[in-house]
Amino acid sequence: MSNLVIKGGRVIDPASKRDKVGDVFIAAGKFVKSLTAAQKKDARVIDAKGLVVCPGLVDIHVHFREPGQTHKETILTGSQAAAAGGFTSVVCMPNTSPVVDNAGTVALIKSVAATAPVHVYPTGCITVGMKGQQLAPHGSLQKAGIVALTDDGLCVQSNELMHRAVEYAKMFDLTILDHCQDDSMTEKAVMNEGVVSTRLGLKGWPHAAEDIIVARNIILSKYTGAHIHMQHITSAHSVELMRRAKQDGINVTAEATPHHLALTEESLGTYDTHFKMNPPLRTEADRRAIIAGLRDGTLDCIGTDHAPHAPEEKDCEFDYAPNGIIGLETALPVCLDVLVQKNKFKLPHVIDLMTRKAANILKLPAGTLAPGATADVCIFDPAETWLYKTYGGFSKSINSPWDNRQLTGRVKTTIVSGKVVYANGKMV
Amino acid sequence: MPWHRKHLLTIEELSRAEIEQLLATAGAFRRILERKVKKIPALRGKTIVNLFLEPSTRTRLSFEMAAKLLSADVISFDAASSSTSKGETLRDTAQNIQALNADMIVLRHSASGSPLYLSKVLGIPVINAGDGAHEHPTQALLDVFTMREKLGNLKGRKVVILGDILFSRVARSNIHALTKLGADVTIVGPSTLVPHWFEAMGVKVSHHLRSALADADVVMLLRIQHERQGVSHFPSLGEYTSMFGLNYTRAEWIKPDAIIMHPGPINRGVEIDSDIADSPRSVILQQVTNGIAVRMAALYLCAGGQPENVLTPV
Known part of the structure; x- marks a missing residue:
């Protein structure tokens, strides 16, 4: 493994409060303060002049569809999409086929993930078969290598089962990631309930169905002391519930997706299935509340909910299309646009939300450029404008609302454990 | 043009x-x-x-x-x-x-x-x-065609659409057509089937039958699409009929020269009583033609x- 010098970039490392032009040194896959004269001699130099050098991005919410749905994505193609988007650590949801409710499936994912270009961490199910009826073997799953528990996409409906799940998982110091949705209120729902769903004649998903579960989880976290993380918060009321919970010192965290930051239900006017996801896009007031929540720390991090689906699966009537969009290759430019350009966040703040703060939720060894840490780096040009085309991308699927759109901010180089895995539009 | x-x-x-x-x-x-x-x-x-x-x-x-x-x-x-x-x-x-x-x-x-x-x-x-x-769309067009046959210009005319609005494509198309033609539209029915979201489409929302019917020039009834609804939208068809069904007594609240419409299929005895559906004020079959x-x-x-x-x- 060669030594690396990343030279002359704007080095932003929120974990060490660093933000200035300088060099980053890597030896033997780790960050070092500097290289010895001997190391310098055979070091590869990456010119980062005019570019931002930051920790590799961390996404604690992706779907890589392997095993079982590899026509949508594989661990390899998903990891390539991650690397192309500047992500070096990703956490995969367990709704594969079979679902990750047993140690064998964890082992399978880990064996494939070992050859992936980025760090891929599996999660396990809260309940057997994600059916919400019986606890999955959390201890065995952890021994096999999962980093968190979730029934993502199928929120545990029974309050009693959720209560026991968080109580049990706490013994292993495992965080529960919850997709907050009261199913009884969202049967057949395909978009936010409101003025737009009424006009379009589509079945509405009221934000109250999210708020109720967020409130439940806050109550259960306070009651048990267990850490519960709310996935993809979409509603202003849920943001407010989280704000109060944090003021009360309750052990809860939450994420927001780039699409809920950037888009609203107004995008659904033409029934374009590339804007259909669960939870759905909501109102402008909700969108603004999510941005405010990220600004004041009520919401902890960005997670993409990268959810690939094959083109023919999305090419149908709106009611029948599966939920979800891909997001790894567009997350950084979308967040730069919405948060930095339009809402005047400082760039280090946005990087913090996409690196250190995401990693901290699950205590992943990532999100910093500090000497001794694994050398995961994202180098990007914050000013480059480029045309995103899903067909030219790395994900196996093309279900993105940003297809054929101009984006500003482009990842130039991605380094994982000291090795360049992506550079100038190509996997290395 | x-x-x-x-x-x-x-x-x-x-x-x-x-x-x-x-x-x-x-x-x-x-x-x-x-x-x-x-x-x-x-x-x-x-x-x-x-x-x-x-x-x-x-x-x-x-x-x-x-x-x-x-x-x-x-x-x-x-x-x-x-x-x-x-x-x-x-x-x-x-x-x-x-x-x-x-x-x-x-x-x-x-x-x-x-x-x-x-x-x-x-x-x-x-x-x-x-x-x-x-x-x-063709249902709304035939509805406004029939209204114009009976009432002439629809500008300023009061049209009440009564029933299951939430699940109704007929209601939505009629709302668009009637508001474009300058009519005043009020939608009426139980609050779960006539949610306030519709106000953004330029109509009045009412849950009070008598006051809504009082000055109507057109009363358009819609079927309760119980096959589309969950159990939670209202208690029963019987309750609907008792609260919102158009019967002889309630038809007296409507102006004598107003017309009564229904896109069909009608459920006699539920949203409309037979004597109203078959009365001279009813234009239901003319709508079909x-x-x-x-x-x-x-x-x-x-x-x-x-x-x-x-x-x-x-």
């Missing part, structure tokens, strides 16, 4: 002038329906396929009748007999119909937005015969005909 639309997908996207063109063209066809020989050669040599993926009697028969009176060849099929039950997608089914040299597709589908989707994947005209809870003329107009214009001379073959 020439007609330029290839598809009839929604009332929402039509301008007031386009609605007027459709109504004027329907008027010309309506006069032809009075003749002894009603058939005209306007669409001779054209094939129209009625793709009905949701059950329908009235609308399908009406479209078939309209196509035949225009001398088009018409093929109708429904979901049960089609390949959709074998897992074929809507795109593939429709593209096959197009490849069979159909000149036009009339689509009825339970999924909102599906006619728009189909119009993007096909090269031939698509006519929306009802999509989910979204729109039913006018529906043929309106659908002739929609087919004719979208096939490339122009409003000024409906007797000229396309």
Whole structure:
């Protein structure tokens, strides 16, 4: 493994409060303060002049569809999409086929993930078969290598089962990631309930169905002391519930997706299935509340909910299309646009939300450029404008609302454990 | 102004002038329906396929009748007999119909937005015969056609739409058509089926039957689509009837010269009592007849005909 010098970039490392032009040194896959004269001699130099050098991005919410749905994505193609988007650590949801409710499936994912270009961490199910009826073997799953528990996409409906799940998982110091949705209120729902769903004649998903579960989880976290993380918060009321919970010192965290930051239900006017996801896009007031929540720390991090689906699966009537969009290759430019350009966040703040703060939720060894840490780096040009085309991308699927759109901010180089895995539009 | 639309997908996207063109063209066809020989050669040599993926009697028969009176060849099929039950997608089914040299597709589908989707994947005209809870444009056109026959100009006229608005494509298309034509629309019914979200579409929302009926020029009743609802929207049909059903006593609250409409199918004794449905104020069957003329107009214009001379073959 060669030594690396990343030279002359704007080095932003929120974990060490660093933000200035300088060099980053890597030896033997780790960050070092500097290289010895001997190391310098055979070091590869990456010119980062005019570019931002930051920790590799961390996404604690992706779907890589392997095993079982590899026509949508594989661990390899998903990891390539991650690397192309500047992500070096990703956490995969367990709704594969079979679902990750047993140690064998964890082992399978880990064996494939070992050859992936980025760090891929599996999660396990809260309940057997994600059916919400019986606890999955959390201890065995952890021994096999999962980093968190979730029934993502199928929120545990029974309050009693959720209560026991968080109580049990706490013994292993495992965080529960919850997709907050009261199913009884969202049967057949395909978009936010409101003025737009009424006009379009589509079945509405009221934000109250999210708020109720967020409130439940806050109550259960306070009651048990267990850490519960709310996935993809979409509603202003849920943001407010989280704000109060944090003021009360309750052990809860939450994420927001780039699409809920950037888009609203107004995008659904033409029934374009590339804007259909669960939870759905909501109102402008909700969108603004999510941005405010990220600004004041009520919401902890960005997670993409990268959810690939094959083109023919999305090419149908709106009611029948599966939920979800891909997001790894567009997350950084979308967040730069919405948060930095339009809402005047400082760039280090946005990087913090996409690196250190995401990693901290699950205590992943990532999100910093500090000497001794694994050398995961994202180098990007914050000013480059480029045309995103899903067909030219790395994900196996093309279900993105940003297809054929101009984006500003482009990842130039991605380094994982000291090795360049992506550079100038190509996997290395 | 020439007609330029290839598809009839929604009332929402039509301008007031386009609605007027459709109504004027329907008027010309309506006069032809009075003749002894009603058939005209306007669409001779054209094939129209009625793709009905949701059950329908009235609308399908009406479209078939309209196509035949225009001398088009018409093929109708429904979901049960089609390949959709074998897992074929809507795109593939429709593209096959197009490849069979159909000149036009009339689509009825339970999924909102599906006619728009189909119009993007096909090269031939698509006519929306009802999509989910979204729109039913020809129904609204025949409704306003009938209202104008009875009341003349609709500007400032008070129209009450009473019943299950939430699940109704008829209500949505009528709201768009009536507001574009300057009518004052009030939607009435239980709060779960008439949510306040509709106010953004330019209508008044009321849950008080008597005051809403008092100054109405038109009372349009809608069926309670209990097959579409969960159990939670209202207690029972009996409760609906007791609170909102139009019976003899409540019909007294309506002005004597107001008309009573219903797109059908009617549920006698539920949303409307028989003596009201069959009363002289009821124009329910005239709506059905006018529906043929309106659908002739929609087919004719979208096939490339122009409003000024409906007797000229396309």
